[in-house]
Amino acid sequence: MYHQRQLPYAPTPYSYTPISNLSATISLDEEVKLSTTNAERDLYESLAELYSIIVTLDAVEKAYLRDSMKEVEYTDTCSRLLKQYKSVLNNDTVAKAFVDIETFTREWDMECPRATERIRVGIPATVEASSYKSTTNNGGNADADVILVVTATENFITVLDAVKIGMLEKDTLHPLLADIIQAVNKVTDEEFDSKSKIIQWLITLNQMKVSEKLTEDQAREFQFDIEQAYYGFKDTLKR
Missing domain, CATH: 1.20.1440.200 (Vps28 N-terminal domain)
Structure with missing residues (x-):
């Protein structure tokens, strides 16, 4: 007698049909939203x-x-x-x-x-390293200087980012430029390339109405001048 070999799985009848109440209640093409508000x-x-x-x-x-x-x-x-x-x-x-x-x-x-x-x-590794070096060489008085440099750098970046995303209103740019001047003056009293441009733009913006904003041509010129001032400021830190 031959014995029927037992299958390692249970055969599924061809007559099987899915139970209707187990089917999907939403369309599979429908986008699932993570938020409702x-x-x-x-x-x-x-x-x-x-x-x-x-x-x-x-x-x-x-x-x-x-x-x-x-x-x-x-x-x-x-x-x-x-x-x-x-x-x-x-x-x-x-x-x-x-x-x-x-x-x-x-x-x-x-x-x-x-x-x-x-x-x-909270600060880049380059600034952190220079902070340690300055502290060891100047008797621990460099921490405040490092913070001032970082603050001035962040102010430049903030202004340039604002221009890049189209924030060209007077009430946006004027206070940001004022922050730059105050920050760089705390770091150095040296005149650097295009520093005077910052003052000129402050005057230009100050003469505008609050609702006014820079034109496209002005925005390009503004961005160029501030970038040059930023590079000039960084050059003074290397001296």
Whole structure:
């Protein structure tokens, strides 16, 4: 007698039909929304932006350590990312959902140790290194100077970013330019390339009505002048 070999699985009858109450209740082509209100959407977008900043910052830190990025480029990029990070977290709702960098990276399973450390320190590695060097050489009086340099750098970046995204109104640019002048004067009293341009633009903006904004031609000229002033300011730091 031949014995029928037992199958390792239970055969499925050809007559089987799915039970109707187990079928999908929504269209598979329907978009699933993560938020139902504008407030929720804004919160998720802000958290996604923070995620992107952290990942990007970690990549920048790695590139700098591998000498794949010049010091000037690294300092500018790192300062901008840190400023954007702080800016997003200025919103109380976002800050509450974010909690802190350790909680956020753990919750989303992020492996970004370099970005986490850089955010904890709060300044680029280049500035951190110069801070240590200056402190050891000048008896511990350099911390305030480093903070002033970082503040001035951030002010330049803020103005240039504002122009790039089309924020050309007088009531936006004038106070930002005033912050630049105050910041650089605390760092150095030297005249540097295009510093006078900042004053000229302050005068130009001051003569405009609050509702007025720069034209496209003015915006291009403004951006060029501020960039030249920024480079001139950085050159004074090397002397």
